[in-house]
Amino acid sequence: SAVISQKPSRDICQRGTSLTIQCQVDSQVTMMFWYRQQPGQSLTLIATANQGSEATYESGFVIDKFPISRPNLTFSTLTVSNMSPEDSSIYLCSARGSGELFFGEGSRLTVL
Amino acid sequence: GQQLNQSPQSMFIQEGEDVSMNCTSSSIFNTWLWYKQDPGEGPVLLIALYKAGELTSNGRLTAQFGITRKDSFLNISASIPSDVGIYFCAGLLSDSNYQLIWGAGTKLIIKP
Numbered sequence A: 001s002a003v004i005s006q007k008p009s010r011d012i013c014q015r016g017t018s019l020t021i022q023c024q025v026d027s028q029v030t031m032m033f034w035y036r037q038q039p040g041q042s043l044t045l046i047a048t049a050n051q052g053s054e055a056t057y058e059s060g061f062v063i064d065k066f067p068i069s070r071p072n073l074t075f076s077t078l079t080v081s082n083m084s085p086e087d088s089s090i091y092l093c094s095a096r097g098s099g100e101l102f103f104g105e106g107s108r109l110t111v112l
Numbered sequence B: 001g002q003q004l005n006q007s008p009q010s011m012f013i014q015e016g017e018d019v020s021m022n023c024t025s026s027s028i029f030n031t032w033l034w035y036k037q038d039p040g041e042g043p044v045l046l047i048a049l050y051k052a053g054e055l056t057s058n059g060r061l062t063a064q065f066g067i068t069r070k071d072s073f074l075n076i077s078a079s080i081p082s083d084v085g086i087y088f089c090a091g092l093l094s095d096s097n098y099q100l101i102w103g104a105g106t107k108l109i110i111k112p
Helices: none
Strands: A004-007 A010-013 A019-025 A031-037 A044-049 A068-072 A075-080 A089-097 A100-103 A107-111 B005-007 B010-014 B019-024 B031-037 B044-049 B055-058 B061-065 B071-076 B085-092 B100-102 B106-111
Touching: A004 A089, A019 A031, A019 A089, A031 A075, A044 A068, A044 A075, A075 A089, A100 B044, B010 B019, B019 B085, B031 B061, B031 B071, B044 B055, B044 B061, B044 B071, B071 B085
Parallel strands: A010 A107, B010 B106
Antiparallel strands: A004 A019, A019 A075, A031 A044, A031 A089, A068 A075, A089 A100, A089 A107, B005 B019, B019 B071, B031 B044, B031 B085, B055 B061, B061 B071, B085 B100, B085 B106
Protein backbone atom coordinates (compact mmCIF):
# COMPACT_ATOMS: atom_id res chain seq x y z
CA SER A 1 0.00 0.00 0.00
CA ALA A 2 1.01 3.61 -0.51
CA VAL A 3 1.22 6.12 2.32
CA ILE A 4 0.23 9.64 1.37
CA SER A 5 1.14 12.69 3.43
CA GLN A 6 -0.53 16.04 2.92
CA LYS A 7 0.50 19.44 4.23
CA PRO A 8 -1.02 21.50 5.69
CA SER A 9 -3.63 19.34 7.40
CA ARG A 10 -5.74 22.41 8.03
CA ASP A 11 -5.53 26.16 7.60
CA ILE A 12 -7.59 29.26 8.00
CA CYS A 13 -7.13 31.67 5.11
CA GLN A 14 -8.17 35.18 4.26
CA ARG A 15 -10.33 35.94 1.26
CA GLY A 16 -8.29 36.77 -1.83
CA THR A 17 -5.17 34.88 -0.78
CA SER A 18 -3.79 31.67 -2.27
CA LEU A 19 -2.65 28.49 -0.55
CA THR A 20 -0.58 25.62 -1.84
CA ILE A 21 -1.20 22.09 -0.57
CA GLN A 22 1.59 19.54 -0.83
CA CYS A 23 1.13 15.81 -1.36
CA GLN A 24 3.96 13.33 -0.86
CA VAL A 25 3.67 9.61 -1.63
CA ASP A 26 6.10 7.13 -0.10
CA SER A 27 6.47 5.21 -3.36
CA GLN A 28 6.38 5.93 -7.07
CA VAL A 29 2.84 5.91 -8.41
CA THR A 30 1.50 6.10 -11.92
CA MET A 31 -1.38 8.46 -11.28
CA MET A 32 -2.16 11.18 -8.76
CA PHE A 33 -5.43 12.99 -8.32
CA TRP A 34 -6.84 15.93 -6.42
CA TYR A 35 -10.36 15.86 -4.98
CA ARG A 36 -12.51 18.38 -3.20
CA GLN A 37 -14.98 17.39 -0.52
CA GLN A 38 -17.34 20.16 0.49
CA PRO A 39 -19.05 19.97 3.88
CA GLY A 40 -21.43 17.04 4.04
CA GLN A 41 -20.74 16.05 0.44
CA SER A 42 -19.07 13.27 -1.42
CA LEU A 43 -15.76 13.64 -3.23
CA THR A 44 -15.49 15.62 -6.46
CA LEU A 45 -12.52 15.11 -8.74
CA ILE A 46 -10.73 18.37 -9.49
CA ALA A 47 -8.00 17.08 -11.78
CA THR A 48 -5.54 14.36 -12.62
CA ALA A 49 -1.97 15.46 -11.91
CA ASN A 50 0.23 14.41 -14.82
CA GLN A 51 3.95 14.03 -14.32
CA GLY A 52 5.88 16.45 -16.49
CA SER A 53 2.85 17.97 -18.20
CA GLU A 54 -0.22 20.05 -17.50
CA ALA A 55 -2.91 18.56 -15.28
CA THR A 56 -6.16 17.30 -16.76
CA TYR A 57 -9.06 19.23 -15.23
CA GLU A 58 -12.63 18.09 -14.77
CA SER A 59 -15.58 20.14 -15.86
CA GLY A 60 -16.04 23.14 -13.61
CA PHE A 61 -12.39 23.38 -12.56
CA VAL A 62 -9.78 25.53 -14.31
CA ILE A 63 -6.03 25.85 -14.13
CA ASP A 64 -6.09 29.53 -13.17
CA LYS A 65 -8.05 28.73 -10.04
CA PHE A 66 -6.43 25.40 -9.16
CA PRO A 67 -2.90 25.25 -10.59
CA ILE A 68 -1.32 21.84 -10.08
CA SER A 69 2.25 20.68 -10.28
CA ARG A 70 3.68 17.19 -10.45
CA PRO A 71 7.43 17.34 -10.88
CA ASN A 72 8.03 13.63 -10.25
CA LEU A 73 6.30 10.32 -9.53
CA THR A 74 5.97 10.87 -5.78
CA PHE A 75 5.02 14.54 -5.30
CA SER A 76 2.29 16.95 -6.34
CA THR A 77 0.95 20.32 -5.27
CA LEU A 78 -2.46 21.93 -5.59
CA THR A 79 -2.86 25.68 -5.23
CA VAL A 80 -6.22 27.20 -4.42
CA SER A 81 -5.97 30.71 -5.86
CA ASN A 82 -7.76 33.91 -4.93
CA MET A 83 -9.80 32.11 -2.30
CA SER A 84 -13.35 32.92 -1.34
CA PRO A 85 -15.50 31.41 1.42
CA GLU A 86 -17.00 29.04 -1.17
CA ASP A 87 -13.57 27.38 -1.39
CA SER A 88 -13.84 26.19 2.21
CA SER A 89 -13.53 22.44 1.81
CA ILE A 90 -11.40 19.43 2.44
CA TYR A 91 -8.92 18.91 -0.38
CA LEU A 92 -7.73 15.35 -0.79
CA CYS A 93 -4.76 13.99 -2.67
CA SER A 94 -4.99 10.44 -3.95
CA ALA A 95 -2.67 8.12 -5.79
CA ARG A 96 -3.06 4.92 -7.75
CA GLY A 97 -0.68 2.18 -6.74
CA SER A 98 -0.88 -1.59 -7.08
CA GLY A 99 -4.29 -1.20 -8.71
CA GLU A 100 -5.78 0.53 -5.68
CA LEU A 101 -6.59 4.15 -5.02
CA PHE A 102 -5.13 5.54 -1.79
CA PHE A 103 -5.97 8.82 -0.11
CA GLY A 104 -4.16 11.29 2.05
CA GLU A 105 -5.80 12.52 5.22
CA GLY A 106 -6.93 15.69 3.53
CA SER A 107 -6.32 19.39 3.99
CA ARG A 108 -9.19 21.24 5.60
CA LEU A 109 -9.32 24.84 4.42
CA THR A 110 -11.51 27.49 5.98
CA VAL A 111 -11.72 30.80 4.11
CA LEU A 112 -12.89 33.80 6.06
CA GLY B 1 -23.37 12.41 -16.41
CA GLN B 2 -23.04 9.12 -14.61
CA GLN B 3 -24.45 8.94 -11.11
CA LEU B 4 -24.44 6.52 -8.25
CA ASN B 5 -27.45 6.37 -5.99
CA GLN B 6 -26.34 5.36 -2.52
CA SER B 7 -28.80 4.50 0.22
CA PRO B 8 -29.63 4.94 2.91
CA GLN B 9 -28.28 8.43 3.49
CA SER B 10 -27.87 7.70 7.20
CA MET B 11 -28.51 4.89 9.63
CA PHE B 12 -29.09 4.86 13.36
CA ILE B 13 -28.47 1.39 14.74
CA GLN B 14 -27.86 -0.41 18.01
CA GLU B 15 -24.48 -1.90 18.73
CA GLY B 16 -24.49 -5.52 17.62
CA GLU B 17 -26.98 -5.02 14.79
CA ASP B 18 -26.22 -5.87 11.19
CA VAL B 19 -26.01 -3.05 8.66
CA SER B 20 -26.74 -3.03 4.96
CA MET B 21 -26.24 -0.29 2.40
CA ASN B 22 -26.21 -0.27 -1.37
CA CYS B 23 -25.41 1.66 -4.50
CA THR B 24 -27.22 1.52 -7.81
CA SER B 25 -26.69 3.13 -11.17
CA SER B 26 -28.03 3.15 -14.69
CA SER B 27 -24.45 2.71 -15.92
CA ILE B 28 -22.37 -0.45 -16.08
CA PHE B 29 -19.22 -0.47 -13.98
CA ASN B 30 -15.99 -2.45 -14.28
CA THR B 31 -15.06 -2.07 -10.62
CA TRP B 32 -16.86 -1.26 -7.41
CA LEU B 33 -15.06 0.11 -4.38
CA TRP B 34 -16.26 0.69 -0.84
CA TYR B 35 -14.53 3.29 1.35
CA LYS B 36 -14.96 4.43 4.92
CA GLN B 37 -14.21 7.97 6.05
CA ASP B 38 -13.69 8.82 9.70
CA PRO B 39 -14.02 12.45 10.86
CA GLY B 40 -10.95 14.47 9.92
CA GLU B 41 -9.52 11.68 7.80
CA GLY B 42 -9.37 10.77 4.14
CA PRO B 43 -11.35 7.80 2.81
CA VAL B 44 -9.85 4.36 3.44
CA LEU B 45 -10.50 1.48 1.07
CA LEU B 46 -12.48 -1.36 2.64
CA ILE B 47 -13.28 -3.70 -0.22
CA ALA B 48 -12.63 -3.75 -3.97
CA LEU B 49 -14.78 -5.78 -6.37
CA TYR B 50 -13.68 -6.55 -9.91
CA LYS B 51 -16.09 -9.13 -11.35
CA ALA B 52 -19.86 -9.30 -11.72
CA GLY B 53 -21.29 -11.54 -9.02
CA GLU B 54 -18.14 -11.36 -6.91
CA LEU B 55 -18.74 -11.63 -3.17
CA THR B 56 -15.85 -10.51 -0.98
CA SER B 57 -15.42 -10.33 2.77
CA ASN B 58 -13.07 -8.31 4.95
CA GLY B 59 -13.63 -9.30 8.57
CA ARG B 60 -17.20 -8.37 9.48
CA LEU B 61 -17.67 -6.60 6.15
CA THR B 62 -19.09 -8.29 3.07
CA ALA B 63 -19.64 -6.66 -0.30
CA GLN B 64 -21.01 -7.93 -3.59
CA PHE B 65 -20.69 -6.78 -7.18
CA GLY B 66 -24.16 -7.10 -8.72
CA ILE B 67 -24.55 -9.48 -11.65
CA THR B 68 -25.96 -6.69 -13.81
CA ARG B 69 -22.80 -4.66 -12.99
CA LYS B 70 -25.05 -1.75 -12.10
CA ASP B 71 -25.19 -2.20 -8.34
CA SER B 72 -23.31 -3.24 -5.24
CA PHE B 73 -24.07 -3.69 -1.58
CA LEU B 74 -22.05 -3.59 1.62
CA ASN B 75 -23.02 -5.46 4.77
CA ILE B 76 -21.53 -5.02 8.21
CA SER B 77 -22.31 -7.74 10.71
CA ALA B 78 -22.49 -7.28 14.49
CA SER B 79 -21.70 -3.55 14.42
CA ILE B 80 -19.35 -2.08 17.02
CA PRO B 81 -18.79 1.57 18.04
CA SER B 82 -15.73 1.99 15.81
CA ASP B 83 -17.88 1.27 12.76
CA VAL B 84 -19.33 4.79 12.94
CA GLY B 85 -18.36 6.99 10.05
CA ILE B 86 -19.37 7.67 6.47
CA TYR B 87 -19.28 4.85 3.96
CA PHE B 88 -18.87 5.68 0.29
CA CYS B 89 -19.31 3.49 -2.73
CA ALA B 90 -17.38 4.35 -5.86
CA GLY B 91 -17.49 2.87 -9.31
CA LEU B 92 -14.99 2.72 -12.10
CA LEU B 93 -16.47 2.85 -15.59
CA SER B 94 -13.31 2.08 -17.51
CA ASP B 95 -9.89 0.59 -16.90
CA SER B 96 -8.30 3.20 -19.18
CA ASN B 97 -8.29 5.85 -16.52
CA TYR B 98 -9.05 5.92 -12.83
CA GLN B 99 -11.78 8.49 -12.57
CA LEU B 100 -14.23 7.18 -10.03
CA ILE B 101 -17.91 7.95 -9.80
CA TRP B 102 -18.83 8.43 -6.14
CA GLY B 103 -21.98 7.79 -4.16
CA ALA B 104 -23.17 10.48 -1.75
CA GLY B 105 -22.25 8.41 1.29
CA THR B 106 -24.05 6.58 4.09
CA LYS B 107 -23.52 7.98 7.56
CA LEU B 108 -23.54 5.26 10.21
CA ILE B 109 -24.42 6.28 13.75
CA ILE B 110 -24.57 3.82 16.62
CA LYS B 111 -27.11 4.57 19.30
CA PRO B 112 -25.72 4.42 22.83
